[in-house]
Amino acid sequence: MITRRSFCKKSLLMIGGLALPLSAFELFDPKRLLAEKGDGKKVRWVFLVDTEKCVGCGFCVKGCKTENEIPYDANVTRTWVERYVVTKDGKTHIDSPKGGRDGFENRAIDIGEGKFQEIKNEEISKAFFVPKLCNQCDNPPCVQVCPVGATYQTEDGVVLVDRKWCIGCGYCVMGCPYGVRFFHPVYHTAEKCNFCYHRISQGMKTACVEACAFGARRIGNIRDPEDPVTKIITTERVNVLKEEYGTTPQVFYLGLTKEVK
Amino acid sequence: MVHGEAWTLKEFFTYPNEYIYWTIQIVMYPFMTGLVAGAFVLSSLYHVFNVKALKGIARFSLVFSFALLPVAMLPLMLHLQQPQRGIEVMMTPHFTSAIAAFGIVFTTYGMIVASELWFVYRKHFVETALRLRAIADRSFSEHLLHLLFTALTLGAEDISHEALEADERAVKKLAAAGIPVACFLHGYAGFIFGSVKANALWMTPLMPVIFICSAVVSGIALCILTYIVTMEVRKILAAHRQKQYPELPSHEELKSAEIDVVTMTSRYLVMFLVAAITLELLDLIFRGYTAMKSWDILRRVIYERDFVNIFVIQYGMGNLVPFILFLMPRLTIRRAVLGTMLVLLGVFMMRWNVVIGGQAFSSSLSGFMHYHLPIVPHDMETFKEGLCGALLVAVVPFCIFYVLNKVMPVFKDTH
Structure with a gap:
C-alpha cells in the first residue's frame, strides 16, 4: 500500500532525477553551439x-x-x-x-x-x-572598472555610456590609457566617442x-x-x-x- | 566650464580631455578608511591577541572606528558627479569593478563593528535601562533615554556572570573576524588604485599592502592623539570634581595611566611605520631599477616636481622625524602629540602623492598637470572638491564620536 508520505517522496525524487538530464539538454543546445562557434556576430x-x-x-x-x-x-x-x-x-x-x-x-x-x-x-x-x-577596445578597461555597469560594450564592439545610469565617479576616465573619456559639461556623466x-x-x-x-x-x-x-x-x-x-x-x-x- | 578645468594647470602636451578628475576628496577617502581600519586593528590587538597594555585604548579605538565609518563614504558622495545615484554601487554592483566591492565590504565591516560594540556595551545598556526604569516619575528626556537604552539592549537583559563571559567570547570572535575585513576594506582601496593599468604611478601589486600598513599607522596615530586630548580634558575635569566626588581617579593616577597607554601604543605605531616605509621605498627603488618606459616621466614627477611633497613632507617630516621622536627614550605626552600629528601629516601626504601625484603627468607621458587646490569656494564644485570640502570630511567623525560617547562611554569600565 503506498502511503501519502512515500508518494510525495518518490515524486520529488522522480522530478529531481528528471530535472538533471533535462538541464543537460539545455546545456548542449545545438543551435547555440553552432552560433557560438563562429561567435555568431556579423558586425564588428x-x-x-x-x-x-x-x-x-x-x-x-x-x-x-x-x-x-x-x-x-x-x-x-x-x-x-x-x-x-x-x-x-x-x-x-x-x-x-x-x-x-x-x-x-x-x-x-x-x-x-x-x-x-x-x-x-x-x-x-x-x-x-x-x-x-x-x-x-576588444578588452575595454573602462567597461571593466565601471562600478555600476553604466558603460558597456555592444554586440558589434562599440563601447557606450548610459547617461541615465552613470554615477560620475570617474573611474573609467582614469582607467582609459588613451584619455578619450571626460565628463559631459551639461549632463555631468562620463562621455566618449x-x-x-x-x-x-x-x-x-x-x-x-x-x-x-x-x-x-x-x-x-x-x-x-x-x-x-x-x-x-x-x-x-x-x-x-x-x-x-x-x-x-x-x-x-x-x-x-x-x-x- | 568642464569638470576639472577649474583646478588643473597643464604644461607641455596632455591629451585634450585630461584634467585632474580625482581631487582632494579622493585623497580623503583612503585617508579616512585608513583611519577606520587602523583604529579597528588597534582595538583588536587587545581583544584577540590579549595585549593587556592596550586595554585602556581598545574600547576607545573601537568606538572611534565606528564614528569614522560613515565618514569613509562621505568623500565619495561629495566627489560623485551624480551623488543621487551613489546608492547604485550597492544596489546594482558590476563586479568586475574594484569599487563594486565597496557595498559588500563596507556593510560587512559595519555590521561586525556594530555587533562587537553591542557585546562590549551590553552590560552598560542593560544597567542604564534598568536604572532609568527604576525612576518612578521620569522627565521627558529620561523617558527618551529609557526608550533608547531599552531598544539598545535588544531584549537581552541577562547580565549574569555566565552571560557576560559569553559576551566576551563573542567580542573576541568578532574582533578576530574583523581584522581581515578591516584589512580588506582598506586593501581594496589600494586595489582601486593599484589595478589602474593606465596609470604608471598607481599600477603596482604592492599598492594594497602599502595602503594597509600606512592605514594602521594613521589609525593608531589618530587614536593616540584623540586619546591624549580626551585624557587631558578628563584631567582638567578631575581636578575640578575631585573635591566633590573623591572616588573619581585623581589627577596623578590619570597622568600615569595616560603615559603608560601612550608608550605601549606608540611601540605598535613604530612597528607598522617601519613596515610601511620599507614597502614604499621598495616600490620606489624597484621602479628606478627596472626603469620601464614610464620611468622617465615618473622620475621627473617624483624627484623634481613633487620633491618637496614626497621627500621633505612625507618621508622627512611625516616618517623620519616621528620615528626619531618615538624611539628616543622617556617618551613624553608632548612628544607623543607632536609625533602622532606628524605621522598623520605623513600618511595624508602619502595619499596625496599617490592620488594627485598619479595625475600629475599625462598618460601621453609627454606633459604635466598641476592641481591647484581651491581654497575659497566660488561654486558648489570648488566647495566640494576644495579645502572646505576636505575640512568638512575631517570634522564630521569627531562630531559623531562626541554623540556616540554619550551612548557608549569609552572611559567607563563595563565588564
Whole structure:
C-alpha cells in the first residue's frame, strides 16, 4: 500500500532525477553551439586612420562636436587631432590646441599655460598630424572598472555610456590609457566617442568620416571580407596605439611612427 | 566650464580631455578608511591577541572606528558627479569593478563593528535601562533615554556572570573576524588604485599592502592623539570634581595611566611605520631599477616636481622625524602629540602623492598637470572638491564620536 508520505517522496525524487538530464539538454543546445562557434556576430565596427592623408584642418572635430552636442567651446572633445613636429635634435614637440578644432593656424607649438614655442623650418626633420578617437577596445578597461555597469560594450564592439545610469565617479576616465573619456559639461556623466553609434547603426557613416575631405578617416566592418577597410587592415601594414596595455584597440593606423603617444 | 578645468594647470602636451578628475576628496577617502581600519586593528590587538597594555585604548579605538565609518563614504558622495545615484554601487554592483566591492565590504565591516560594540556595551545598556526604569516619575528626556537604552539592549537583559563571559567570547570572535575585513576594506582601496593599468604611478601589486600598513599607522596615530586630548580634558575635569566626588581617579593616577597607554601604543605605531616605509621605498627603488618606459616621466614627477611633497613632507617630516621622536627614550605626552600629528601629516601626504601625484603627468607621458587646490569656494564644485570640502570630511567623525560617547562611554569600565 503506498502511503501519502512515500508518494510525495518518490515524486520529488522522480522530478529531481528528471530535472538533471533535462538541464543537460539545455546545456548542449545545438543551435547555440553552432552560433557560438563562429561567435555568431556579423558586425564588428573598426576604424582606419590614414595619418599620411591628414592635413590637420580640424573639420572632423567640428563635425563631431556639432553632431554629438558637445558644447562647442568646452575644452573637451570626443575626437581630436594632434600635431607632431620632430626636430633634428631628436626631440618631439606635440600639441592639440582646442583638440585641433580650428586647425593649426599658429606655427608655434602650444606648450600649455598660454606659452608657445617657435620652431624654425630648418630645425624640423619631420612633421605630421594624427587624429585620435575612442579605440572601442576588444578588452575595454573602462567597461571593466565601471562600478555600476553604466558603460558597456555592444554586440558589434562599440563601447557606450548610459547617461541615465552613470554615477560620475570617474573611474573609467582614469582607467582609459588613451584619455578619450571626460565628463559631459551639461549632463555631468562620463562621455566618449561611440563611433556615432546612432548613425552607423542606421547605415550611415560617422560624422568625422563625413567631415573629412581627404579620406583620412574611414569606418568599416571587420567581419565583412569585402569591406574596403577590412581589406586594407588585413593586407597592409597597419598599427594600433598602446598595444602594451592589452586593451586590443580596434582603431587601426596607417603610417604610425614611434613618436606617436 | 568642464569638470576639472577649474583646478588643473597643464604644461607641455596632455591629451585634450585630461584634467585632474580625482581631487582632494579622493585623497580623503583612503585617508579616512585608513583611519577606520587602523583604529579597528588597534582595538583588536587587545581583544584577540590579549595585549593587556592596550586595554585602556581598545574600547576607545573601537568606538572611534565606528564614528569614522560613515565618514569613509562621505568623500565619495561629495566627489560623485551624480551623488543621487551613489546608492547604485550597492544596489546594482558590476563586479568586475574594484569599487563594486565597496557595498559588500563596507556593510560587512559595519555590521561586525556594530555587533562587537553591542557585546562590549551590553552590560552598560542593560544597567542604564534598568536604572532609568527604576525612576518612578521620569522627565521627558529620561523617558527618551529609557526608550533608547531599552531598544539598545535588544531584549537581552541577562547580565549574569555566565552571560557576560559569553559576551566576551563573542567580542573576541568578532574582533578576530574583523581584522581581515578591516584589512580588506582598506586593501581594496589600494586595489582601486593599484589595478589602474593606465596609470604608471598607481599600477603596482604592492599598492594594497602599502595602503594597509600606512592605514594602521594613521589609525593608531589618530587614536593616540584623540586619546591624549580626551585624557587631558578628563584631567582638567578631575581636578575640578575631585573635591566633590573623591572616588573619581585623581589627577596623578590619570597622568600615569595616560603615559603608560601612550608608550605601549606608540611601540605598535613604530612597528607598522617601519613596515610601511620599507614597502614604499621598495616600490620606489624597484621602479628606478627596472626603469620601464614610464620611468622617465615618473622620475621627473617624483624627484623634481613633487620633491618637496614626497621627500621633505612625507618621508622627512611625516616618517623620519616621528620615528626619531618615538624611539628616543622617556617618551613624553608632548612628544607623543607632536609625533602622532606628524605621522598623520605623513600618511595624508602619502595619499596625496599617490592620488594627485598619479595625475600629475599625462598618460601621453609627454606633459604635466598641476592641481591647484581651491581654497575659497566660488561654486558648489570648488566647495566640494576644495579645502572646505576636505575640512568638512575631517570634522564630521569627531562630531559623531562626541554623540556616540554619550551612548557608549569609552572611559567607563563595563565588564
